Amino acid sequence: MRNAQTGASYISILLGVVAFAFMVKIILAIWPSYWDDRVINSQIEDLLKKSPSTITSSQFSSQMNQSLNMNNIRDLNFDDIARVSTEKGLEVTKCYEVRKPFLLNIDLVLTFEKSFDQRSVQSK
Secondary structure, eight states: OOOSOOOOOHHHHHHHHHHHHHHHHHHHHHHHHHHHHHHHHHHHHHHHHHSOTTOOHHHHHHHHHHHHHHTTOOSOOHHHHEEEEOBTBOEEEEEEEEEEEEETTEEEEEEEEEEEEHHHHHHO
8 A cells, every 4th residue: 555645647747738738729729710800890880880871881891991901800801701781771790700720631610790780889
């Protein structure tokens, strides 16, 4: 019978380090996409607050493309990720997905969807 306690074995320490590295790799792969989506949402809300109700969808899209370029989001085109309608006031529906390579032939697919209405954004 052993009288002294033993610590963690080398294998358990190695498994802990591998699990930690795996989690860091996941976070580093998906964090930029979530950050870009957060910036896109804030830019849409800011432009909806500032723009008049008579703005056309093409003017809104061009202003959003300029805003995204200024915020260093150059891999997404606003016309590809969102649809702007002016039937019941200015409404923006954003729906897109981002694929990030992860390990070998495994990709992470992130889907972002959100709707904005000018009246509800201005009332906040």
